[in-house]
Amino acid sequence: MAKEFQKGKMVPVPSHSIVPERDVDQMPVLECSHLGIDFGGLTAVNELNLTIGRTEIAGLIGPNGAGKTTVFNLLTKVYQPTRGTILLNGKDTHGMSTTQVNRAGIARTFQNIRLFTNLTVEDNVRIGLHNQVRYPMWDGVFRLPQFWKQEKVAHEKAMELLSIFHMEDLAQHQAGSLPYGAQRRLEIVRALATNPRLLLLDEPAAGMNPSETHDLMENIIKIRDTFHIAIMLIEHDMNLVMGICEGICVLNFGEVIAKGTSEEIQRNPKVIEAYLGSGKKGG
Amino acid sequence: MMKQLSPARKRLLDNALTYGIVIVAYLVLQLMSNAELLSSTLEGQLIPICAYVIMAVSLNLVVGISGELSLGHAGFMSVGAFSGVVATVALQQVIPMDSLRLVAALAVGAVMAGFAGFIIGIPVLRLRGDYLAIVTLAFGEIIKNVINCLYIGVDENGIHFATSQAALVLAEGGKAVVKGPMGASGYSKLSSFTAGFILVLITLAIVLNLVHSRAGRAILALRDNRIAAESVGISATKYKMMAFVTSAVLAGAAGALYALSFGSIAAKKFDFNASILVLVFVVLGGLGNIRGSVIAAALLVVLPELLREFYDYRMLVYAIILILVMLLTNSIGIRQFLAQRFSRVGRILSKRAMKGVEN
Numbered sequence: 001m002a003k004e005f006q007k008g009k010m011v012p013v014p015s016h017s018i019v020p021e022r023d024v025d026q027m028p029v030l031e032c033s034h035l036g037i038d039f040g041g042l043t044a045v046n047e048l049n050l051t052i053g054r055t056e057i058a059g060l061i062g063p064n065g066a067g068k069t070t071v072f073n074l075l076t077k078v079y080q081p082t083r084g085t086i087l088l089n090g091k092d093t094h095g096m097s098t099t100q101v102n103r104a105g106i107a108r109t110f111q112n113i114r115l116f117t118n119l120t121v122e123d124n125v126r127i128g129l130h131n132q133v134r135y136p137m138w139d140g141v142f143r144l145p146q147f148w149k150q151e152k153v154a155h156e157k158a159m160e161l162l163s164i165f166h167m168e169d170l171a172q173h174q175a176g177s178l179p180y181g182a183q184r185r186l187e188i189v190r191a192l193a194t195n196p197r198l199l200l201l202d203e204p205a206a207g208m209n210p211s212e213t214h215d216l217m218e219n220i221i222k223i224r225d226t227f228h229i230a231i232m233l234i235e236h237d238m239n240l241v242m243g244i245c246e247g248i249c250v251l252n253f254g255e256v257i258a259k260g261t262s263e264e265i266q267r268n269p270k271v272i273e274a275y276l277g278s279g280k281k282g283g
Numbered sequence: 284m285m286k287q288l289s290p291a292r293k294r295l296l297d298n299a300l301t302y303g304i305v306i307v308a309y310l311v312l313q314l315m316s317n318a319e320l321l322s323s324t325l326e327g328q329l330i331p332i333c334a335y336v337i338m339a340v341s342l343n344l345v346v347g348i349s350g351e352l353s354l355g356h357a358g359f360m361s362v363g364a365f366s367g368v369v370a371t372v373a374l375q376q377v378i379p380m381d382s383l384r385l386v387a388a389l390a391v392g393a394v395m396a397g398f399a400g401f402i403i404g405i406p407v408l409r410l411r412g413d414y415l416a417i418v419t420l421a422f423g424e425i426i427k428n429v430i431n432c433l434y435i436g437v438d439e440n441g442i443h444f445a446t447s448q449a450a451l452v453l454a455e456g457g458k459a460v461v462k463g464p465m466g467a468s469g470y471s472k473l474s475s476f477t478a479g480f481i482l483v484l485i486t487l488a489i490v491l492n493l494v495h496s497r498a499g500r501a502i503l504a505l506r507d508n509r510i511a512a513e514s515v516g517i518s519a520t521k522y523k524m525m526a527f528v529t530s531a532v533l534a535g536a537a538g539a540l541y542a543l544s545f546g547s548i549a550a551k552k553f554d555f556n557a558s559i560l561v562l563v564f565v566v567l568g569g570l571g572n573i574r575g576s577v578i579a580a581a582l583l584v585v586l587p588e589l590l591r592e593f594y595d596y597r598m599l600v601y602a603i604i605l606i607l608v609m610l611l612t613n614s615i616g617i618r619q620f621l622a623q624r625f626s627r628v629g630r631i632l633s634k635r636a637m638k639g640v641e642n
Contacts, residue, residue: 076514078510078514097513098510098513098514099513099516099517099518099519102513102514102515102516103516107514107515108514110510110511110514114508114510114511114514115508115511116503116504116507116508116511116512117507117508118503118507119500119503119504119507120290123500123503126497126500127500127501127504127512127515127517128515130497130500130501130504130515130516130517131516133497134497135497137493137496137497137498137525139496140492140493140495140496140497140498140499141489141492141493141496142492143492147496150497151496151497154497172289172290172291190515191514191515193515194515194516
């Protein structure tokens with residue numbers, strides 16, 4: 001099962017960061033500089049510089065409470081950053097709301113799953129398609145031709161997206177009644193439905209068994225190759241992170257302590273000290 | 284076990300059942316009314332029943348489907364009622380035909396209430412939970428008190444507004460329609476049971492179609508999980524406002540229908556108690572359950588009339604019935620007991636109970 005996943009060669013870019021060689025001529029999907037946020041007197045994230053290539057699979061790791069999810073919340077504007085800039089496709093996201101950032105191209109999943117539990121699996125995906133398949137409210141209220149046409153398109157697109165994880169048969173089930181792993185997969189499908197340029201996955205493998213995790217790794221690569229998007233993930237499963245992440249960023253107490261490829265991270269003494277402890281665990 | 288239906292088909296049957304109940308109830312009541320089997324008090328309740336059914340369904344859109352507790356729904360009803368009344372008087376010459384004038388009055392009531400809903404929605408929808416509830420309560424009272432000191436007259440030059448009887452100067456042949464605390468009077472009763480029935484059907488169509496469309500899914504998504512909904516690009520402000528204004532529009536039409544079924548109407552009729560009454564219909568019928576709202580509103584409007592025999596204890600019995608129904612529909616034990624006895628009804632009830640537990 002320990003299949004090697006193909007990873008791109010990482011090369012340096014002007015912003016003192018590295019991106020996969022194939023993305024080096026293109027504008028990075030995300031460039032954060034000096035990003036930081038304070039909650040009262042507490043600095044949760046400080047001086048975060050991050051560059052993610054157009055089709056990179058990036059990892060964000062660190063011990064519990066390091067501020068990883070806070071970084072995701074900053075990128076998606078659940079929190080407005082206190083300092084620094086976030087460039088999405090070269091465009092500053094300053095002052096944007098969560099909704100606007102999503103329309104600009106960032107989609108995410110949540111650590112504690114946030115599905116629309118009372119709705120069906122298909123409706124969850126259709127809600128993800130909200131800005132992709134559109135028609136005015138009136139067409140819905142009066143059931144005008146546009147309604148029927150677009151609802152059909154939405155149904156087909158939803159089914160197509162669900163087929164990534166072979167979930168078509170679950171389409172009419174209530175989202176809250178799905179097993180844990182399927183809920184995580186549905187959240188990824190819902191995020192993909194918004195047609196993002198950058199997909200943020202917050203602990204996608206949490207609660208999955210090794211074989212499910214392996215399938216997930218294959219699927220993450222498949223998603224990147226099918227949709228040509230960048231993916232950044234937070235994960236505690238080191239097999240997953242070291243297996244598929246091209247560039248890895250390590251956070252501790254809100255500060256970046258190391259950046260690089262999986263080999264570099266595994267050798268970095270600071271990481272070993274802060275995150276992997278005495279070296280008994282990990283790899 | 285029953286054969287599993289696909290949700291789309293089940294929803295279609297569900298909606299058909301809702302429309303069916305309304306249509307059958309209308310036909311039965313209309314036939315009874317023609318055969319003079321209805322008591323005169325019940326006969327007089329027919330249009331208010333329609334108005335309150337519309338109120339309950341529209342409030343359910345905000346409270347049940349959009350998930351925001353609103354305590355000022357009667358305010359929109361009164362905006363619709365008074366603007367509808369003024370419209371009928373002002374349009375007396377322009378549209379001599381009664382039924383057309385009723386349609387115009389309902390439309391004016393709906394638009395004015397929708398406008399009020401939009402203005403009030405701007406500050407109110409910035410709040411959440413209990414705060415939103417309290418502020419809607421305040422706005423409901425403000426609307427009532429504003430109308431309480433408003434004098435509106437109609438003459439050949441158009442519509443005149445004033446804040447006191449003396450300030451209302453009308454030309455020869457002009458007519459004061461709304462007289463502050465005295466309310467509106469001296470207009471013709473245009474509403475009919477059939478008009479009310481048609482309005483109920485339109486309301487049901489609007490709300491049910493809205494819920495099962497792109498906009499409705501966005502509203503449901505915001506209720507279920509606001510952060511997740513925003514993360515997939517749904518604008519909370521826009522869709523909360525859509526639900527709020529649609530609800531106000533329908534309440535306005537209901538208000539016009541209600542006011543035009545009486546010869547006179549006063550603002551104090553649409554006080555806090557009226558808002559709570561409608562909320563009781565919604566909660567009793569089930570949050571988000573449109574058919575429940577229809578049934579609860581119709582039964583509870585009639586109930587005090589049916590309890591006329593125990594006149595002195597009428598409200599006491601009414602309250603006890605409310606408490607019993609609430610206990611019955613909310614206790615999981617009782618629902619499971621019912622599930623064993625009456626499998627069909629019980630299954631629905633216990634399913635809802637389980638859903639309640641999950642939430």
